Amino acid sequence: MIALSTLFLATFVSATPRLLLEVTGPSEAVNIHGLVVKTTVTNVGDETLELLRAPGSVLSSDNTDTFRISSPSGAPAFTGIRAKWLPELALGSGLGDTTAILRPGQSIEKIHSLAGVYNFTEPGEGQYTFRASDVFDYVDSAGTLKSIRAISNSDQFHLTGLLATSDPSTLRLPVASRYRDCSEEQIVSIREAAVQAGQFVDQAQTYLQAIYVPNAEPQVLLGAEFLGARQYTKWFGALDDKRIRTVAHHFENIAITSSRSRYNCGTCVDQDKYAYVWPNDKFQRIYLCPPFWKLKLNGLDSRAGTIVHENSHFDINGGTKDLVYGQKNSTKLAQEFPNQAVLNADNHEYLFPGSVENLHKVLGQ
Known part of the structure; x- marks a missing residue:
C-alpha cells in the first residue's frame, strides 16, 4: 500500500504553505491503555513554517479534544480538558515550546495515549474510525498569524476490554x-x-x-x-x-x-x-x-x-x-x-x- 505522504509528494508540487497530517493506530486494542496512536505532521510546502502548539492540535501535549472518533454505535465521551488560549498569548509568552519550526520536507511525530481523554463506555466495544484535528495556526515570514488546513487521512482500530479509566475530573485536588x-x-x-x-x-x-x-x-x-x-x-x-x-x-x-x-x-x-x-x-x-x-x-x-x-x-x-x-x-x-x-x-x-x-x-x- 502506498503511503499517503509518498503519493502526495509524488503528485503535487507545492507553491504555497502546505501540511500533511497522518494518523496511525493499533488495529486491535485489548483495552483503553493500549489505545496509543501516532501522528505525523510533514511540511510538504516550499517554505519554513512556525506552527503553534495550540490546545487541540496534535502538536500539543495537553489532554485536549484532538481526535474525531466515530463508530456505528456512536462517539466516545471526551473527558480531557478545555482551555482558554490565544495565539498572541502563546507567541508573547517567551517560552520556546509554544511553537514548532518545520522546514520543507521535515516531519514531527508525536505519540498520543487516549486513556483518560476519551471514555468508550457508552458506544462500547467495536470498530472505530478516527482522524485528528487538521487545522494549524502558524506565523508566516512577515510575522502574521494565519491558519492552514492540512491534507489528512483517517485510520481505524478495534477496541475491546476496559473502555475507560477513572474519571479524571474526580482525581483533581479535593474541594x-x-x-x-x-x-x-x-x-x-x-x-x-x-x-x-x-x-x-x-x-x-x-x-x-x-x-x-x-x-x-x-x-x-x-x-x-x-x-x-x-x-x-x-x-x-x-x-x-x-x-x-x-x-x-x-x-x-x-x-x-x-x-x-x-x-x-x-x-x-x-x-x-x-x-x-x-x-x-x-x-x-x-x-x-x-x-x-x-x-x-x-x-x-x-x-x-x-x-x-x-x-x-x-x-x-x-x-x-x-x-x-x-x-x-x-x-x-x-x-x-x-x-x-x-x-x-x-x-x-x-x-x-x-x-x-x-x-x-x-x-x-
Whole structure:
C-alpha cells in the first residue's frame, strides 16, 4: 500500500504553505491503555513554517479534544480538558515550546495515549474510525498569524476490554472551599470578574430575548436585523431558529450554575493559557493560569470573559468546544460554519462583553 505522504509528494508540487497530517493506530486494542496512536505532521510546502502548539492540535501535549472518533454505535465521551488560549498569548509568552519550526520536507511525530481523554463506555466495544484535528495556526515570514488546513487521512482500530479509566475530573485536588490556593488579592480579582461575567450573561440573555421570535418565518428573522441582530450574526452567523435557541439555552444554564463555580489558583503554571476546566467536573472547578491575572477586568478577552468562556465548557451548561480561538477566527467560523459557531466557547464569550449602555445602543433603545 502506498503511503499517503509518498503519493502526495509524488503528485503535487507545492507553491504555497502546505501540511500533511497522518494518523496511525493499533488495529486491535485489548483495552483503553493500549489505545496509543501516532501522528505525523510533514511540511510538504516550499517554505519554513512556525506552527503553534495550540490546545487541540496534535502538536500539543495537553489532554485536549484532538481526535474525531466515530463508530456505528456512536462517539466516545471526551473527558480531557478545555482551555482558554490565544495565539498572541502563546507567541508573547517567551517560552520556546509554544511553537514548532518545520522546514520543507521535515516531519514531527508525536505519540498520543487516549486513556483518560476519551471514555468508550457508552458506544462500547467495536470498530472505530478516527482522524485528528487538521487545522494549524502558524506565523508566516512577515510575522502574521494565519491558519492552514492540512491534507489528512483517517485510520481505524478495534477496541475491546476496559473502555475507560477513572474519571479524571474526580482525581483533581479535593474541594475544600470555593477558592483553593488563592491569595486575598486573587480572590478579590476573581469576585470582581465573576460579578462582571454575571452581567455579561444577563445582558446576553436580554439581548437574545429581544431578537428571538420563536418559530419565526425567514422574513421575520430577517426583520430582526433592525432590532440589533447584527451583533448575533457577527458571532453566530445567519439567524436561524434552532441555532438561536441553542445559544440562548447555553446562557440560561450559565446564569443558573455559574454561582456554584469554584476556582483554583495554584495548580496551573502554564504561561500560554488563561484557564482550563474538565467539562464533566460536577464541582465546576476553573483552574486559573498565571496570564489570567494580567487580563483587563472586562471586554473582549478579559478576566470576566474568560469566566464566561470556561463556564460554557461545562457539560451541564451545554459543553461548548474550542473549535477555534480568537476574535478573527471566531467571526470567520460564524460566517462559514454557523452550526459550529454555536458550539464554540469563544463565540459565546464575545457575544456581549459590553455595558448596559452598549446593550441599549445595539438594540436601538
